[in-house]
Amino acid sequence: MKKIKASFLKRFYLVTYHFVRPKLIVLQANFSGDESFIDIRYWLSRPDKINHKITPYLLTATNQRLGLMHFSKFGAVKSQLRKHTNNGIILFYNKDHAxxxxxxxxxxxxxxxxxxxEVK
Structure with missing residues (x-):
């Protein structure tokens, strides 16, 4: 009986999970360092629906585009999206304190x- 119930719950979860619309919710936006970096913490409802190759960017009120913080050895500073992890962190470079x-x-x-x- 337990195996049937577990199997049913697993199938129900998989079927209903695929009907959830992908949503991105920003939890926090804070400065890091001496306001040279913007730390965005987010929640993503469907991590499997986002393309990892497309890089995110910020647009300021003056339409200045801010890109990700890059290190020469490690690359862009962002958390790796895994299938079952919905939370993540992205670090943007606040160029010229825009x-x-x-x-x-x-x-x-x-x-x-x-x-x-709103950045706090």
Missing amino acids: VRKGDKIALYWDGFKIDDI
């Missing part, structure tokens, strides 16, 4: 667009 505390920014990432993110 964003100040309290400014609103927009995050663009593989078809997702989130406006009015």
Whole structure:
């Protein structure tokens, strides 16, 4: 009986999981360092639906595009999206201190667009 119930629950989860719309929710947007970096913490409902090869970027109120922080040895600073991990971190370089505390920014990432993110 337990095997049948477990099998049913597993199939029910797999079927209902595929009908969930992919959503990206920004949990926090904070400065790191001496306001040279913007740390975005996010939650993604369907990590399997996002393309890893498309790099995210921020757009400021003055339409300046901010890219990811890159290290020469390690590459871009972002958490690896795994199939069962929904939380992640992205680190952006705040070039010339384009964003100040309290400014609103927009995050663009593989078809997702989130406006009015306030940086604290």
